[in-house]
Structures are given as C-alpha cells and as structure tokens.
Amino acid sequence: MKPYTLRVITIIKSIPAGSVMTYGQVAAVAGSPRGARQVVRILHALSGIHKLPWHRVVNAKGEIAIKDEESRSLQMLHLQGEGVVLNAEGRIDLATYRYIPMDIDDDMDMNRDEDEDIL
DNA sequence: CATTTGACTTTCG
C-alpha cells in the first residue's frame, strides 16, 4: 500500500464521531492540497472496510457526494446515528460539524464563519 | 500514447 494511501486512511480514522471532513481537507492534510479526487479514489478502493469511517467524509458543500443511492442513504443514516444533523436541503452545517485537526499549538483563531454570502 | 472519467474544489457571473 502506498504511503499516501496510508496517510489518508490514518487521517480518516482520526475523524471523531459527530464530525466530518471534506475531501479537500483530507487531501490537504495528507499532503496533496489538490488531491481531493485521489482521496475519492482511495475511498472507492476501501469502501468495503468498515473499520474506516468513510461516511464522515463529505464534499466542500457539506453534501453527501456518493452517487450510489444505497451507499448515500447508508452514509446519511450513519451520520445521523452519530449526532450529525442535516438541514432542510439535506446538507451538513460545515461551520458546526467540520473536524479541524489541530496541528497548531499556538493560539487558535476560533469562530471561522463558513459561508457568509450576505454582507 | 491520447481521451475520458470521477464519492472534488474554486472562482466568476
């Protein structure tokens, strides 16, 4: 198994229940800021591993990115079972549920508002 | 070897 794949697996395994990460985030932490699609590929390969919280990985919009209806529903159920709530549009409040690995040891700038279209 | 494809992301209008 490739190191990059192992890193991605490790990162995904580190996502706590009740939180989610975007593909881009995982890719960035794994060392490839533009490698979101590679994360996708790896998840395809590991889709059968239930040791891996693959359902805690969503796209940048906070939506479930899976194409397969069954897997999509399964992921939704898993998330709800972990306490993640979906809004009326079937999306996740990334501002609330996004998991941010803490690599910084200095002061952290909290309250990073996600999407403020208004203003 | 050139093209297409995909569970994506970002930017622009």
Added chain:
DNA sequence: ACGAAAGCCAAAT
C-alpha cells in the same frame, strides 16, 4: 445562493 467553467490528479479505456 446557484450554475457554469476551469483546475487538478490518477486510473481506466
């Protein structure tokens, strides 16, 4: 906030 277009990277055709 949404849709379209361009970027990006690896595997499949």
